[in-house]
Amino acid sequence: MSELNKLYKKTILEHNRNPRNYGIPENWTHHAEGLNAVCGDMVNVYLTIKDDVLQHVNYSGESCAISMASASMMTELSEGLTLADWFERFEMFKLLMSKDAAEDLHYETLGPVNNLVTVKKFPSRIKSATLCWYAMAAAIKGEPTATTE
Amino acid sequence: MLRDQFPGLNIQVHGKPLVYLDNAATAQRPQAVIDAVNDYYLNHNANIHRGVHSLSESATELYEQARVSLAKLINAPSHKDLIFVRGCTEGVNLVAQTFVRNRVKAGDEILISHLEHHSNIVPWQLVCEQTGAKLKVIPMNEQGELVLDDLDQLLNEKTRFMAVGHVSNALGTINPVKKLIQAAHDKGVPVLIDGAQAMPHLKVDVQDLDCDFYTVSGHKMYGPTGSGVLYGKAEHLNAMPPYHGGGEMISKVTFDSTVYNAVPAKFEAGTPNIAGGIGLGAAAEFMMKAGLDNITQRDHELRIYAEQKLNEVSGLRVFGTAKEKAPVFSFVIDGIHAHDIGTIIDHYGVAIRTGHHCTMPIFQFFGVAGSCRASFAFYNTEQEVDVLVESLHKAKAMFT
Numbered sequence: 385m386s387e388l389n390k391l392y393k394k395t396i397l398e399h400n401r402n403p404r405n406y407g408i409p410e411n412w413t414h415h416a417e418g419l420n421a422v423c424g425d426m427v428n429v430y431l432t433i434k435d436d437v438l439q440h441v442n443y444s445g446e447s448c449a450i451s452m453a454s455a456s457m458m459t460e461l462s463e464g465l466t467l468a469d470w471f472e473r474f475e476m477f478k479l480l481m482s483k484d485a486a487e488d489l490h491y492e493t494l495g496p497v498n499n500l501v502t503v504k505k506f507p508s509r510i511k512s513a514t515l516c517w518y519a520m521a522a523a524i525k526g527e528p529t530a531t532t533e
Numbered sequence: 534m535l536r537d538q539f540p541g542l543n544i545q546v547h548g549k550p551l552v553y554l555d556n557a558a559t560a561q562r563p564q565a566v567i568d569a570v571n572d573y574y575l576n577h578n579a580n581i582h583r584g585v586h587s588l589s590e591s592a593t594e595l596y597e598q599a600r601v602s603l604a605k606l607i608n609a610p611s612h613k614d615l616i617f618v619r620g621c622t623e624g625v626n627l628v629a630q631t632f633v634r635n636r637v638k639a640g641d642e643i644l645i646s647h648l649e650h651h652s653n654i655v656p657w658q659l660v661c662e663q664t665g666a667k668l669k670v671i672p673m674n675e676q677g678e679l680v681l682d683d684l685d686q687l688l689n690e691k692t693r694f695m696a697v698g699h700v701s702n703a704l705g706t707i708n709p710v711k712k713l714i715q716a717a718h719d720k721g722v723p724v725l726i727d728g729a730q731a732m733p734h735l736k737v738d739v740q741d742l743d744c745d746f747y748t749v750s751g752h753k754m755y756g757p758t759g760s761g762v763l764y765g766k767a768e769h770l771n772a773m774p775p776y777h778g779g780g781e782m783i784s785k786v787t788f789d790s791t792v793y794n795a796v797p798a799k800f801e802a803g804t805p806n807i808a809g810g811i812g813l814g815a816a817a818e819f820m821m822k823a824g825l826d827n828i829t830q831r832d833h834e835l836r837i838y839a840e841q842k843l844n845e846v847s848g849l850r851v852f853g854t855a856k857e858k859a860p861v862f863s864f865v866i867d868g869i870h871a872h873d874i875g876t877i878i879d880h881y882g883v884a885i886r887t888g889h890h891c892t893m894p895i896f897q898f899f900g901v902a903g904s905c906r907a908s909f910a911f912y913n914t915e916q917e918v919d920v921l922v923e924s925l926h927k928a929k930a931m932f933t
C-alpha cells in the first residue's frame with residue numbers, strides 16, 4: 385500500500401464522510417475551541433462531564449479529512465471514560481503521533497484511533513490529527529482555547 | 534530556454550519530477566542569482582561602506598550596483614530613491630511608522646482594499662491603534678475585483694493615506710493602481726503600492742504610476758529570501774525620520790545629538806543582507822534580459838491554458854475571475870478539504886499552497902476557510918498544468 389493510501393485509509397475516509405458525534409449539542413458542561421493558526425483549521429469540542437465521567441463528547445468545525453476523522457474517532461473512544469482514563473489515552477495518542485515513535489506502534493486501548501499512525505510521516509499534517517485532542521484536554525481543564533502553535 | 538536557468542526546478546519529489554506551482558509564496562531562483570550570491574561570499578566577502586581596503590570597496594560597489602539595477606527595473610528617477618529592506622513586510626512597516634504615523638490623528642482615515650495581504654493590513658491597524666485613526670476598506674466583488682463605485686466617498690477629507698496591492702497574491706487580480714493613485718492624488722492623498730506579486734509578472738514603472746511608495750519583495754521576483762527594496766519619492770524620503778537607529782545611518786554621533794546620514798543610508802541601519810542585495814540586483818538584471826514583455830506574454834498563455842483545464846474538472850470552483858489577472862488560481866473542490874488535496878497531489882510531485890494565504894478577509898468574503906492555490910511563473914509549462922489536473926483527478930478518485 386502506498387504511503388498515501390496508508391494515510392487515507394478506508395476507516396479515515398469513512399469517518400470523514402460520516403463523522404460521529406458531530407454538531408453542537410443542546411447541553412454541555414465543558415467546551416473549548418482548538419485553533420491551528422497556520423492553516424486556519426478550527427474545531428470545537430463540547431463535553432458533558434458528570435462525576436468525573438465523560439458522558440457525552442461532541443465536536444463541530446470544518447477541517448480536513450485527517451482532522452475530521454481524528455475528532456470523530458476521539459469522541460467515540462472517549463465516551464464513558466473517566467477523566468483519568470482519558471488522560472492516559474491522550475498520552476498514548478501523543479506517542480502514537482510522535483515523529484520518533486515506531487512506524488507500527490499500536491495501542492490496543494486506542495482502538496480505531498490507531499489508524500492515524502501514518503500521519504506522523506506527514507509532518508505538516510500532524511497538527512491536523514492532534515488539534516481535537518488538545519482542544520478536548522483544554523475543555524476538561526476549563527480553558528477556553530487550545531492552539532497547536 | 535529560460536526554464537533551464539532555474540536549477541531548483543530539476544528535482545524529484547516522491548520519485549516524481551517537481552511541478553512547482555507555489556510561486557506566489559516564493560519563486561525559484563535562476564543560476565545567475567545563485568552565482569551572484571556565491572561570488573560575493575567567495576570573492577568579495579567584506580562589510581560594505583566601511584573599510585578603505587579593496588575587498589570592502591569591491592563589495593560596496595557590487596551592492597550599490599544592485600541598487601542601480603533595481604532602480605532601472607522599476608524606472609525610479611534615481612537609485613538613491615531605493616532603500617534596501619528585508620522584503621515587502623519591512624517596506625510597508627517602514628512607511629507606516631516613519632511617514633504615516635506622524636501625519637495622522639484620531640478620526641483620520643487610512644484606506645486599504647479588501648484584497649490586501651496581511652502585511653498590508655496589520656501595519657496600518659498598528660498605526661490606527663497608535664493614533665486613533667480609522668481603517669477604511671475598498672470593497673471587492675464576486676469576481677475578486679475591487680469595486681470603485683464609492684471611491685469618491687472613501688477618499689474624503691479625512692483620508693490621510695492609501696495603501697493598495699498591485700496584484701493579489703490569493704486571487705491574482707491585477708488592480709487598476711494607476712487609476713487609484715490618480716484618484717487619491719486628486720484629493721491630496723499619498724499612496725503606497727504593495728508590489729510583491731506584481732514584480733514577478735509585470736513591467737513596473739514607478740514614475741508612470743506616480744506612486745509615492747512602492748514595495749518590492751526580492752524572493753517573489755526570483756531573488757534571494759530576506760531581500761527587497763522600498764521605493765519612495767525623494768521629497769518624502771528626505772523628510773521622513775529614520776526607522777531604525779544604528780551604524781551606517783548616521784554622519785555624526787555624540788552623546789548629545791546625532792546627525793543622520795543622507796537617504797538611502799538614513800534608513801539602512803546596521804550591516805544589511807549584503808549577499809541578498811547583490812543577488813536581488815542579479816535577479817533584476819535577469820528579468821530585464823529575459824524581457825518583461827516576454828514574461829507577461831508567457832504568463833498570459835499559461836493563464837488561459839490553466840483556466841480552461843481547471844474549469845473542465847467537475848466540482849472545482851475557482852475564486853477570482855477578474856478580467857485582468859496574473860496566473861494565480863485559488864480553488865476548492867467539492868467534498869475534499871484543501872489540505873487533503875495539497876497532501877495528495879504533493880505525492881505526484883505537485884507543490885501548491887493550501888489555506889488562507891495570509892488573506893483571511895478575502896476568504897471570509899467567499900465564506901470559506903481557505904483554498905488551494907496554484908500560482909504560476911513564466912518557467913512553468915502547459916504540461917505541468919496537465920500534471921496538476923491529473924493529480925486533482927487522483928485526489929477526487931481517492932475521496933469517492
Ligand SMILES: Cc1ncc(COP(=O)(O)O)c(C=O)c1O
Nearest residue numbers: 620621622650652702729730750
Ligand atoms: C501581496 C503580498 N504582499 C506582501 C507580502 C509579504 O512580502 P515579504 O515576504 O517580502 O515580506 C507577500 C508575500 O507573501 C504578498 O504576497
